[in-house]
Amino acid sequence: MDNSPARGTRDLLPDAVATRDRVLGLIQEIYRRFGYQRIETPALERIERLTGGQGGENEKLLFRVLRRGLDEQLPAGPLADLVDLGLRYDLTVPLTRFYSQYRAELPQPFRSFQFGPVWRAERPQKGRYRQFYQCDIDLLGEPSVLAEAELIEATTAALAAVGLTGTTVRLSDRRFLAALAGAAGVPAEARAGFFVTVDKLDKIGWEGVSAELVAARGLPVEVVASARDKIGSLTDLPADKVADVLAEVVPTLPEEVAQDLATTARSLAELPEVRWSFDPTLVRGMGYYTGQIFEISHPGSAGSIAGGGRYDELVGRSLGTEVPACGFSIGFERIVDLVTPAPPAEQLAVLFEAGVPVPTALAVARRLRAERGAVVSTVRRSGKFPAQLARLEGWGFTGFVSVKAEQDLTELPDVRQLRGDQEAQ
Incomplete structure (x- = not known):
């Protein structure tokens, strides 16, 4: 039998889990200081919620779950008739369902x-991977760019x-x-x-993009050239020039949009350790974004390490009334x-x-934990002493104490180091 995990998934050994726990703990502490409260949602969601057209390309990657009660011989008919649940492909869609259900009990x-x-x-x-972890913060109920600026600062x-x-x-x-x-002449349907x-x-x-826009998308060469020129004039904008330059290059842009972008830019400019840029080519693939987007x-990474944006219309589809919402995913x-x-x-x-x-x-281990604040495990003596010490070092132990029969334990035995301790070897 093949003992490897399912294709596209992986097992995690203790060292890897320890690193992940440490990273998660640091992230969670920062988000806690900004006022974000941890919630949990189920892995399974109703299929109609996951296939509402707002997940972009991710809906094509959905794992569907067959309804209970189906025999091994599946009945004929459309696949949709056999499925009622799916595994979530992100944490945002479940959050909107959660918020709609518990809004009256949540702070606003x-x-x-x-x-x-x-x-x-x-x-x-x-x-x-086919299974992986996401780490999200979302601010629901805040209509202003306070949400965008705070999410970016916290992340x-x-x-x-x-x-x-x-x-x-x-x-x-x-x-x-x-x-x-629109200003470049791209038709709405394209x-x-x-x-x-x-x-x-x-x-x-740009050469590849231009070629694809003309050959595959059917756009006129002059439209592609216009879009390229406009995008080129919007790079490396300082925070205090964002609104003016946007209004000049894209006159049809609503003033509110330009001012909101300028406000977010100014907020980022006030963070001395944060580098930022206005990127006119940033798109992001999720269909539910309605306003500002960021990555x-x-x-050290070929792709982005975090991304998000505003999705004001998504919650309203469940609640029946529009709720402003913005999120960021690491x-x-x-x-x-x-x-x-x-x-x-x-x-x-504790080698006994x-x-x-x-x-x-167990008493020796208990005293060591209390007095040194260390991680302490009790381990039976077995085999040749140097070989057992080598195994302990390979398993991540940094030191040991030796406990023998009839030993006076009024005082704790001395801790002997495993790494670099020639005497212990």
């Missing part, structure tokens, strides 16, 4: 923090707390993108495809691969021989 505005696994039927490859602080430096925040707006496409192609700019460059890049798997492992904490073994009563061994 509501600051939500979530961490948990999601599933997508990806083609397994390096760095892409950059969380990334700094885990030791990730050199990050850059990229900022744009879905409403700006629509106005830009804009979705236009955005999909522009989103590839960092992968295929965080890191030189790519947990990616940042775990980027962080520097923490130095090993003191981890001691066969004649030592179990209560005695």
